[in-house]
Structures are given as C-alpha cells and as structure tokens.
Amino acid sequence: MLDAVRETWKSLIEEQLALYAKEVFGTDVQLPPLAVQTPPKPELGDLAFPLFAYAKMLRTAPPMLASSLKTRLEKVEDRPLGDLLVAGPYLNVRIDTAALATALSVQLSEQKELYGTNKSMAEKRVTIEFSCPNTNKPLHLGHMRNDSLGESVAAILKANGATVRKVNLINNRGVHICKSMLAYQKFGNGETPQSSGIKGDHLVGKYYVMFAQWAKEDPTAEDQAQEMLRQWEAGNEQVIELWKLMNGWTLDGLHESYQKMGISFDAYYYESETYKYGKDEILKGLEQGVFYREEDGSVWVDLEPIKLDKKVLLRKDGTSLYMTQDVGTAIMRHKDWPFDSLIYVVASEQQYHFRVLFYVLDRLGYDWAKDLHHLSYGMVNLPDGKMKSREGTVVDADELVDTLTSLARKEIEAKEREALVDDIEKTSQSIALGALNYYLLQVTPTKDMIFNPAESISFNGNTGPYLQYMGARISSMLRKYESEYADIQKLGFDSSLLTLSDERELIKQIALYPEVVRKAGASYDPSLLCSYLYDLSKLFSRWYHDNPVLKAATPDLVRSRIELATMVLQVLKNAFGLVGIPFLASM
Template sequence: MLFKVRQLWKALVEEQIGIYAREMLGSDIVLPPLAVQTPPKPELGDIAFPLFAYAKLLRTAPVKLASELKSRIEKIDNRPLGDLLIAGPYLNIRIDMNSLASELSTEIASRKEAYGTNDTMAGQRVTIEFSCPNTNKPLHLGHMRNDSIGESVSAILKANGANVRKVNLINNRGVHICKSMLAYQKFGNGETPESTGIKGDHFVGKFYVKFANWAKEDPTAEAQAQEMLKKWEDGDREVLALWETMNKWTLDGLAESYKKMGISFDAFYYESNTYKFGKDEILKGLADGVFYQEDDGSVWVDLSSINLDKKVLLRKDGTSLYMTQDVGTAIMRHQDWPFDSLIYVVASEQQYHFKVLFYVLDQLGYDWAKNLHHLSYGMVNLPEGKMKSREGTVVDADDLVAQLTELASSEIHEKQREDLVGDVEQTASSIALGALNYYLLQVIPTKDMVFNPAESISFAGNTGPYLQYMGARICSMLRKFETEEKGYEGIGFDSSLLTLSDERELVKQLALYPQIVAKAGADLDPSIVCSFLYELSRLFSKWYHDNPVLKAGDKALVRSRIELSKMVLQVLKNAFELIGIPFLESM
C-alpha cells in the first residue's frame, strides 16, 4: 500500500518535471528516472525526491525547481492526499496518514493472514533443495542454518505467489558413508541404537568420529574405505546389507529432528538412486564429444570457456563423484516436476561446484540449466571457533534445541509464569524454535555468522523471544479489552485520532509490509523480514510504553488505538510465518 502511494507521487512529480522541462527548453528532452528516497527525519516528511540532476539539465537551482514543482502540484485538484515540503534540493511529501491508516485498517481486517502476499510470481514453479544431510552423522548447527534458510525462502516465495516444491537430497552413498560403515565393522561389536539407547543418527555419527581417530593410527584406513565403496558400487551383498541397516538408523533419527524443528519436504531424493543415472549422462556426453577421457580412463570436462581449468566427472575406476550424481539428480527432478527454476541452498564453500554443475548441464543440452541458482550462505561458527564433524567438535542440532528449550523453560519458571503459559514444555519448545530461526535468519545469508545460544534466547533485544513476547503482550491487552468491549458499541475506528508521530511511524511500517515480502522474495533473503519485524516491534514497544491504550480516556481514542494494535498483531503473525517463529498468545 505504501509502495502504491509512493508510485502515485513519483508518477505525478515526474509528469510535472517533464511539463516544466518542455516549457523551459521549448522541446521534449529525455529525463533521467526520478529517484524515490526516505527522508532521514520524520519531520522532513515520508517521501523525498532529489532534484539535483533535473536542476542541472534545466540550468536552475534545485531549491528553485523544488519550489516551482510544489506550486504547480498544489494546484492539481485530483492529486494524492498529502502535503508538499521543500527540504533544500529535495521535494518531499508528507503522506496523508489519516487516509492511509483508514485504508490499511480495512485491508488488514479483510485479508487477515493473506495481508502482504502478492501474485508477482504466480504461475512460476520453483523447486528448492535444502538440508541434504549425510547418512553418516546427525544434523549440526550448519545444517540448521541451511534448514532455516530453506524453509523461510520457501514460505517467502509462496507468499509471492510461486508454486514451490521443497526437496531434500539424502547423501546416502560415497566414501564418507563407507567410513562410518567400516568403523562399525571394526568397533561396533554388534551394538545397535536400540541396545545402547542412542538416537540412530547419533549412533552412526559416533563411528564416523571413530574412523577419523583410527585413520590417524592406521595409514591403510582411507584405502580400505575406498575399497568398500568399490564393493558397494559392485553390489556386494554384505556391504549393501550393512549400508541399508546403518542408513535406516540415521534416517529414522533425522526424521525425529526434522519434526522437532518444524522442517518438512515435498519429496526426497537419494544419491543411491541418482548416481547411476548421472554416470549414464556423463558417458552419453563423452560419446557426443562434450567431455573427454584421459589415458587412465577418467572422464573430464574442459572448463576453459568459463575461465576455469578442468573437472573430473568419473574416476579412473569408473566410480562417480558428487558432480556426477548432482547431474543425475537435477535431470530426474525436472523429469518428475518440470520446474521454471531450481534453487540450491548450499554453503558458500561450494560456489565452484555449482558453477561447474550448471555449466555441465548446459553443455549436455538442457535449456533449463540457465534457470538454476545457488543460494549461497556463509559459515556458521561458535564463539570459540569453527566446527569440524570428523573431530566431533560440531554443535549437535538436537543438543542445541534441547539446550535452548531448557533455557526458555528456566526463564518461564524464574518469572513464575507457569499458570499463564499453560503447557510449559510446549511453550519453551516454541520459544527455542523462534530463538533459533530468528538468530540464524537475521544475518544476510551470504555472510558468515557466529551463533551464541545464550544471546539467541534472550527475551530482550533483537531476538526471536523478544518478538514473540511482543505478540503475547498485545494478546494480553486485547483479552483485557474484550472484558470491557460491551461499552464500545457503535464506536468505530477513527484514523484521524492517531496523530502522534509514533503512530504515524507505526502506520507507515505496517503499510510497508507487502513491499518487504516482495523484496525478500526477489532477493531470496529472509533477513529483510527479520529487520522489518524488529523495527515494527521496536516502534510498537516505544509507543505502547509512552502512551496509554486501554486507559487513554476517550473511548473513541481507546478503540482507535486498539485497532492499531490489532493491525500490528496481524502483521506480526503473518511475518512470523515467513521466518519460522511460532506465535504465542501467552509468555
């Protein structure tokens, strides 16, 4: 809505600049597009149009041009409602907030959870791949950033009208899987997740760490793992049986973690089902002269046309690599569900991999390869440094969720709010999930970040629990109002009573939400929604602290401020959905 108002003013000012330019120059002239800015201070208005470029073309002072345009526009009867201000070389607009608030109230009340959504991506089929765990270890903090980004971007794209298919590629084969299997053969002693009481993915991950320690002592360990991989690809029954057993242990454990963290998928792909297809595609490309073969039998692609060297696609023993199976997986996905675009949510350290993958698919003749996108995200580290899976120094996802839940539970008990929240365990779990997702998403995806568990769960500051508390606070106020509502029959929302500068800022922020959703979708960046949410909550908190709502005195003012609070609450709920923050009515 705010975007529409800005565009109306922009079109009017551009039109008047064009008319004035023709009058001054006696002919038409191509003018640069008019920039739309936000003034640095509320008292300078809500929209700013810099006039430097036009003043230079017309050989006049910017202030004089601003004054001329103001005079002309004020004489137009059907112009948008609002006041024109001159701020040096800028022509500024103070929006008619009365009109905007009235329209906003009607739109939010009628659209409810649909407020902010749009159809800019209607008809587009988007596949988004994220998570992609290995079946040799549990999920860790790095996976959690991946999952949070994947879920959030999927929700944001849906809010922009796209038809989204969430997919997960399970990395269930390869030498890393064989390392856990080999260690289990040597050190497992027939134990199982059931016999030890250890969750399946944790149980298998323990043997991946054991392999790393064993390999430091036995120089043949790596070669033995490669030999096991060859046996697996050759269909050795004993190796396949162990592989199936240990894969099931891990996948059962991962399913529990996904459920707890609110992660879901529309389809699963397994490398064990796609790598052969990928090998066939590479061999087909070799036969067609797209790729070439070295003397040792390995197959390569020449990357000189994209300013890279070369890349092996099949090893000399015929076994495949990640690249091979990713080729097969992409093709299978398009056959299963023809997409308009495919987004890979993968860490930034894999940028080279995806540049080559997209090039290989293009060379194989798939025209949809130009619509593949690598949503690259930075590494997530701890305050004490980088994590390493094989050394067992990662932050386990299940342990982190449990830790955050315990911290939230302790906060509830400390504040003696057990009766208010009802189910303490469920509420604590929701607070933990909100803390986790918000902390992981508030940083621009491309940037590295440090995750601080204690900081993330804080109920004050720029955190998920702070946002959840703001929603619960509004709910509490509305429950109190409901007990008094009988005395407000016939009193409606009067936007003209919202005259405070804080109220103007709140209305502008609420009106901005649809534009935020659109930008977050265009940029594939959930941090845009996070920043918006924190600013909305900060504005509301300040306004609520400084101004009475239920005790405003005049009933018409109480009703109007209640309606403003309801608008804020609805937008909070809508935005929470986009970044995986559970909404809580009580905290």
C-alpha cells in the first residue's frame, strides 16, 4: 500500500519536472527516472526525492529547484493528501498517515491472514528441493539451515501466489550407507531402536561412527564397504534386507525430527530409485552430438562455452555418476509435475555442480533448463571453526532442539508463567523453534554464518522469542480489551488520533509489509522478512512502553490505539508464518 502512495508522488513530481524542463529548454527533454528514498529522520518526512541530477541539467541549485517544484506541485488540484517540504537538495513528502491507517484498517480486517500476499506468481508452479539427507546419520546443524530455508522460501513463494511443491530426495544408497551397515553387521549384535531405546537415525549414526573407528585399525574396511555396495547393486538378498531394515530405522527417526521441527514435503524421492536415471539421456545427447566419447569409451561434455573445463557424464563401463543421476532426476521431475521453476536448496560448495547440470540440460534441448535455480547458501560454522564430524564438533539437530526446549521451559517456570501457557511442553518447543529458525534465517542465505550456541539459546535482543514475546503481549492486551472494554468496542476507529511519531512509523511499517513479501519472493531471501519483523517489533515495543493503550486518556484514543495494536499483531502473525516462527498467544 505504501508503494502505491510512493508511485503516485513519484509520477506526479516527474510530471512537473518534465513540464519545468520543457519551459526551460522550449522542447520535450528526456529526464532520468526519479529516485524515491526514505529520509534518515522522521522530521524530514516520509518520502525523499533527491534532485541533484535535475538541478544540474536545469542549471539551478538543488534547493532552488526543490522549492520551485514545491510551489508548482501545491497548485496541482487533484494531488494526493500529504505535505511537501524542502529539505536542502531534496523535495520530501510527509504522507497522510491517518488516511493510510484508515485504508490499512479496512484492508486488514478484510484480508486478515491474507494481508501481504499477492498474485504476482499466480501462474507459477514451483518445485523446491531441500533437505536431502543421507540415511547413515541423524540431522545436524547444516541440515537445519537447509530445512529452514527450504520451508521458508516455499512459504514465501506461496504468499506470492505460486503453487509450490516441496520435494525431498533421500540419499539412501552408496558406499557411505554401506559403511554403517557393515559396522552393524560386525558389531551390532542385533541391537534395534526398540532394544536400545535409541532413536533410529542416531542408532544408525552410531554404527557409521563405529565404522570410521574400525577402518582406522583395519585397512580392508574400505574395500569391504565397496564390496557390500557391489552386493547391494547385485541385489544380494541378505544385504538388501539389512539395508531395508536400517534405512527404515533412519527414516523413522528423520520423520520424527521433521515433525518436531515443522518440516514437511509433498513428495519424497529415493536415490535407490533415481540413481539409474539419466543414462539414456546422456546417450541421446551423444547421438545428437552435444557430448563426445573419449577413446576409452567414457562420455564427456565440453564446458568451454561456460568457461569451465570438461566433465565426465558416463564412465567407460557405462555406469552413471552423480551428475548423470541429477540430469535424469530433473527430467523425470519435470514429467512428473511440469514446473515453471525448480529450486535446489543446496550448500554453496556445490555451485560448480549446478552450473554444469543446468548447462547439460540446456544442451540436451530442454527449454526449461533456464528455469532451474540453485539457491546456494553458505556454511554454518562454529565460533572456533568448522564443524568436523571426525572431531565430534557437529551440532546434532535433535539435541539442539531439546536443549533449547528445556531452556525455554526453565524460563517459563522461573517467571512463574506455567498457568498462563496451556501446554508448557508445546510452548517451550515453539519457543525453541522460533529461536532456531530466526537465528538461521536472519543471515543473508549466500553468506557463511557463525552459529554461536551461547547466543542461539538467548531469548533476549534480536531473537525469535523477542518477536514471539511481542505477539504474546499484544494478544494479552487484546484479551483484556475484549473482556473488559465493551463500551469502547462500540466506537469507530479514528485514525486522526494517531499523531505520535512512533505511531506514524508503525503505520508506515505495517503498510510496507506486502512489499517485503514481494521482495523476499523475488530474491528467495527470508532474511528480508526477519529484518522487517525485528524493525516492526522494536517500533511497537518502544511505542507500547512509552504510551498507555488501554489506559489512554480518552475512550476514542483507546479505540484507535487498540486498532493499531491489532494491525501490528496481524502482520506479526502473517510474517511469522513465512519464517517458521510459531505464534504464541501467551508464553
């Protein structure tokens, strides 16, 4: 809604600039588009239009130009509400926030949880692939950034009107899977999740670690794992049985973790089925002459056109590779559910892989290759360096969630709020999730980030729980309002009473929300919403601290401030849904 106001002023001023230029030069002049900015301080208005470029062209000092434009604009009859002010070389506008608030109030009460959504991607079918765990160990912090991003981007795209299909490709085959199987075969003694009380994925992970230890002492271990893989591919019954058994354990564990973390998928793919795909496609490409065969029989693609070297696509024995599979999988997916766009949420270390993959698909003649996107995100490091599974510094996902949950519970108990929250366990878990998702999504995806455990468990400052707390406080106040202020509820909303600087800022921030949703969607960047949420919450918090709402001076003022708080609450809820922060009416 703010963008509409901005556009109106912009084109109005541009119009006047053009007229002015015409007078000066006696002919139509092509002027550069006017920049719209936000003034650094509220006193300077709400919109800023820098005039440097035009002043130079028209040979006037910018402040002179600003004031003559102001005079001209004030004569325009049907101009929008709001005041013009000259601020040095800028022509600024103080918009009519009361009118804006009235319009917002209507829009919000009609749209409710749909406020902020739009139809810009209404025709788009988007497949988003994320998570893609191996079935030899439980989820860790690295997966969590991936999962948070995947879920959030999916939600953001939906908010922009897209039809989204979330898919997960389970990496359930390969030599690394065989390693945990082999270790289990040797040392397992029939242990099961039931017998040991260990969650399935953790149990399998335990044997994966055990393999690594064993391999240090026994140099034949690696070969044995390779041999087991050959048996798996040959369909050896015993091996397949063990594989099914252990994969089942892991998947049960992973599903439990997903559920706890609010992660879900529309479709699952399994590498044990997809790993054979792609071979035919590569051979077809060979026939078409887009690939070539080396003397030893292997098939290659020349990457000179994208300034890379070359890449093998089929081994000399005709077996496929990671790249081959991904080519096949993409094609199969497009047949399965034709998409307008496919997003791969995968760590930045695989940038090269995706550049090649997209190029290969393009060479094969798939015109949708241009619609593939690698949402590349940076590494998650610890304050003292990288996570190393060998050194045991990997942060386990289940453990982290549990730790945060119990800390949240302690906090609730310490504040003696058990009675306020209906289900303390559920609430604690929601706080933990809010803290984690916000922590992980706050950073621009492409950047590496440092995960500071001490900081992540903090509920103060710029954190998920801080945002949740604002939601809880507003909810609490509104409950009180609804039960005790029947008379005031009958009054109408008078937006002209919201004249404080903080109130004007809040109104603008509420109006800004739809744009943030749009931008976050266009750039696949949830961190924009995180920043937005923090700004909104901080603004609200300060205003709420300084100004009484229910105890405001007059009934009309109470009514108006309640309306403002109600709008803030709705926007908080809506935005929470896009970044994985559970809303809590009390905490």
